[in-house]
Amino acid sequence: xxxxxxLQITGMTKNFGGLKAxxxxxxxxxxxxxxxxxxxxxxxxTTLFNLITGDLKPTSGSVQLFxxxxxxxxxxxxxxLGLARTYQIITLFPKNTLADNVILSLLGISPLRWSPxxxxxxxxxxxxxARAALKQVxxxxxxxxxxxxxxxxxxxxxxxxxxxxxxxxxxxxxEPLAGLSRQERLDVQSLIESIPRDITLILIEHDMDVALxxxxxxxxxxxxxxxxxxxxxxxxxxxxxxxxYLAS
Amino acid sequence: xxxxxRITLISLSLLILALAAPLxxxxxxxxxxxxxxxxxxxxxxxxxxxxxxxGMTSIGHAAYLGTSAYVxxxxxxxHGFGFYTxxxxxxxxxxxxxxxxGAIALRGTGITFLMITLALGQTMWGVxxxxxxxxxxxxxxxxxxxxxxxxxxLVEPGLFYGVMIALFVIxxxxxxxxxxxxxxxxxxxxxxxxxxxxxLGHHVWLVRWIAFIIAGFWAGxxxxxxxxxxxxxxxxxLGLANSAEVLLMVIAGGAGTLLGPVVGAAIVVVxxxxxxxxxxxxxxxxxxxxxxxxxxxxxxxVPGLERLLKAILPAARDDEEASS
Amino acid sequence: xxxxxxxxxxxxxxxxxxLLFLLSxxxxxxxxxxxxxxxxxxxxxxxxxxxxxxxxxAGFGFIEAILAAxxxxxxxxxxxxxxxxxxxxxxxxxxxxxxxxxAFAIADICLMLWSGDPMQLPxxxxxxxxxxxxxxxxxxxxxxxxxVSIVVAILLWLLIERxxxxxxxxxxxxxxxxxxxxxIPAQKLFSFIFCLGAALAGMGGVLGGPILSVYPGLxxxxxxxxxxxxxxGGIGSIGGAFVGAYITGFVYTFGQTLLxxxxxxxxxxxxxxxxxxRPSGLFGKSAP
Numbered sequence: 018x019x020x021x022x023x024l025q026i027t028g029m030t031k032n033f034g035g036l037k038a039x040x041x042x043x044x045x046x047x048x049x050x051x052x053x054x055x056x057x058x059x060x061x062x063t064t065l066f067n068l069i070t071g072d073l074k075p076t077s078g079s080v081q082l083f084x085x086x087x088x089x090x091x092x093x094x095x096x097x098l099g100l101a102r103t104y105q106i107i108t109l110f111p112k113n114t115l116a117d118n119v120i121l122s123l124l125g126i127s128p129l130r131w132s133p134x135x136x137x138x139x140x141x142x143x144x145x146x147a148r149a150a151l152k153q154v155x156x157x158x159x160x161x162x163x164x165x166x167x168x169x170x171x172x173x174x175x176x177x178x179x180x181x182x183x184x185x186x187x188x189x190x191x192e193p194l195a196g197l198s199r200q201e202r203l204d205v206q207s208l209i210e211s212i213p214r215d216i217t218l219i220l221i222e223h224d225m226d227v228a229l230x231x232x233x234x235x236x237x238x239x240x241x242x243x244x245x246x247x248x249x250x251x252x253x254x255x256x257x258x259x260x261x262y263l264a265s
Numbered sequence: 266x267x268x269x270x271r272i273t274l275i276s277l278s279l280l281i282l283a284l285a286a287p288l289x290x291x292x293x294x295x296x297x298x299x300x301x302x303x304x305x306x307x308x309x310x311x312x313x314x315x316x317x318x319x320g321m322t323s324i325g326h327a328a329y330l331g332t333s334a335y336v337x338x339x340x341x342x343x344h345g346f347g348f349y350t351x352x353x354x355x356x357x358x359x360x361x362x363x364x365x366x367g368a369i370a371l372r373g374t375g376i377t378f379l380m381i382t383l384a385l386g387q388t389m390w391g392v393x394x395x396x397x398x399x400x401x402x403x404x405x406x407x408x409x410x411x412x413x414x415x416x417x418x419l420v421e422p423g424l425f426y427g428v429m430i431a432l433f434v435i436x437x438x439x440x441x442x443x444x445x446x447x448x449x450x451x452x453x454x455x456x457x458x459x460x461x462x463x464x465l466g467h468h469v470w471l472v473r474w475i476a477f478i479i480a481g482f483w484a485g486x487x488x489x490x491x492x493x494x495x496x497x498x499x500x501x502x503l504g505l506a507n508s509a510e511v512l513l514m515v516i517a518g519g520a521g522t523l524l525g526p527v528v529g530a531a532i533v534v535v536x537x538x539x540x541x542x543x544x545x546x547x548x549x550x551x552x553x554x555x556x557x558x559x560x561x562x563x564x565x566x567v568p569g570l571e572r573l574l575k576a577i578l579p580a581a582r583d584d585e586e587a588s589s
Numbered sequence: 590x591x592x593x594x595x596x597x598x599x600x601x602x603x604x605x606x607x608l609l610f611l612l613s614x615x616x617x618x619x620x621x622x623x624x625x626x627x628x629x630x631x632x633x634x635x636x637x638x639x640x641x642x643x644x645x646x647a648g649f650g651f652i653e654a655i656l657a658a659x660x661x662x663x664x665x666x667x668x669x670x671x672x673x674x675x676x677x678x679x680x681x682x683x684x685x686x687x688x689x690x691x692a693f694a695i696a697d698i699c700l701m702l703w704s705g706d707p708m709q710l711p712x713x714x715x716x717x718x719x720x721x722x723x724x725x726x727x728x729x730x731x732x733x734x735x736x737v738s739i740v741v742a743i744l745l746w747l748l749i750e751r752x753x754x755x756x757x758x759x760x761x762x763x764x765x766x767x768x769x770x771x772x773i774p775a776q777k778l779f780s781f782i783f784c785l786g787a788a789l790a791g792m793g794g795v796l797g798g799p800i801l802s803v804y805p806g807l808x809x810x811x812x813x814x815x816x817x818x819x820x821x822g823g824i825g826s827i828g829g830a831f832v833g834a835y836i837t838g839f840v841y842t843f844g845q846t847l848l849x850x851x852x853x854x855x856x857x858x859x860x861x862x863x864x865x866x867r868p869s870g871l872f873g874k875s876a877p
Binding site: 322324369372373375376377379380381383384385387388390391392395396397398399504505506509512516546548549551552553554555556559560563 | 620624625626628673676677680681682683685686687689690691692693694695696697698700701809812813816817819820824849850851852853854856857860861864865868
Binding site for chain 2: 097
């Protein structure tokens, strides 16, 4: 093997009753890659994320993360192995401040999460790293505001901050631009561009301009299958891709 | 001083005043009410771990208080144990019971969890009621002697109340520390976003299970105080009505707040005392209060008061900056 | 213990299973449709029995007593649904807690109106003739209860599986959003099913009166049984309620005969096994 692999999915299939949501997907992501998952709604992109993170159990097939088999492991095993993700639908903690949201993320990879007595708030390692993560997404000034006082665009950035705070090796971003205005899109785009290159990225995104600008390589999915893979020029030239996107 | 710390100061002064009030009034009647409120408060705080901080509504919590009290009663009456040794055994039994019941109940979530806790709670009631050779059945177990402590005779209401204050303060401080701890934050996170918490590395099921056991433990502590105070235990103490009563305390006071269950306990115990003095329709009132609170005051008294205080107190400068 | 004893106990188990079916089929339908665990269901059963008792004492017949209880409890259920539960739409936990509060209120009002003494409803003479079969004598009333529960089960099954109304109920149990989207009047359906479930519980109370008697605390004994049946059988499934009710009837009856002190503990064993291996119940839809 010449390049180290971040993620290898082999023969992945997921059935919901009679419906094949994922149908024999193979996917190989080298370390440091920035991969865009493309495909119309219902292609199985988010389902694939859920299978990687253990939110769903595959009907068959396997997932290897940095050479380690994680097939069917419950999702709480992901964070310690350096796998983080964001959600298409905002999944944050509404009763907490922005800093406390990030602290819950830091706590997830700290043994202190089991301590019933040690006070977390005010601990330097948590507070400073939480603020650093917020600074990375440009929300430092609002660290002590409750989540309810932030805009939708800020919540989107906080989604990413929660994932980045864990300093993951592989980051799955599920439609990080969904529902954002033009300006906000540009903000989040530059935020994603600023993510260190040693973090491998897999991105689901419908905004083609942004997505193609960010990605090194592209995988196109349709009806639960991978139909095309390659760099931008290869994918754009592929007749099947044209067919799908012209039809929908 | 920030507004938040002033609210804390006001709450603390009110709490101390409330704790001192029965002593200031002097008569054993009031002091005994004070003891009952504190026992109920410890009980309600234990349920608040599940309902308030964990988002798991249990309607079978009386089973832990009752079982603990029954174990103390049986061991002291029939097996010659001292009160304190019996209490230690009782806590062990309740923790094991919570571990088993928790593992069963957490097979379900939400309303299913609620249904399973209700059913399991009624099991313990059924055992206490039907296994009459041991539990005395419908007669209950009377005449458990209140123990001495460091040579002090706790039959004296004032001294017993003092011990209850100490126990209550330990429980309250323990609860406060827990809510700020890693495990406590993790529990509150699993209440709000279980799926995200899993992805962030928190073991959602295990966190909930541990919380269930901690809640059972403190209910067991309340059970020991309960049997110490009353010297009598009856199957009704493990029954559905008692489980509902403690849930009412938590919800009426304010689930997920530190002092909510304490305020709720005071309201329910005093209300029950006053009502029972005039009519025998406590259960009817319990039911109606339940309906009224859920519909009219779903958040509880304490969050409402907090908002009121915030409205009255002018915001300090540092708060203003933060909210401008 | 003779064969006759076992046969008699089996009949008792079947009769209890039948009563539990009447109680829990309504509970299960309400839960499946509205996601509300109606914790007043045990109280409906008890109040039904008391209403039936009063109708009998006023000199009417047994059938009239059953119908009267069904109507009274259906109206009560309808009022609760219309004026309390509907106000709390989309707040499932609040709805469940309201039904818990109402359960206590109803129970205490029963205590006020009918006193605390246990009372047995007299079974009508035309139903209590002993039945001779296989050389044994069986109490006729229990056979009647079993027959009624089977007839009701068939009627309910036909209603749910073979009518347009039933199709709407099934669609709503599966996916309420989708059902609303295709124009199913969910609110009317809720009201109807809530009244139907309440009526079944009330009639079950009268039917059970000659066997179980009626006394304060009957509600608190029946409610956990209904919960066990529904957890066993799976939520929202008539077939599940039927199978769950008979399993529970047998386990509870034989538990009470053989180990009376722990009949409640034994009752939970099948539930625990099912929860361990099939958390959605025997007939429940397992989550994908």
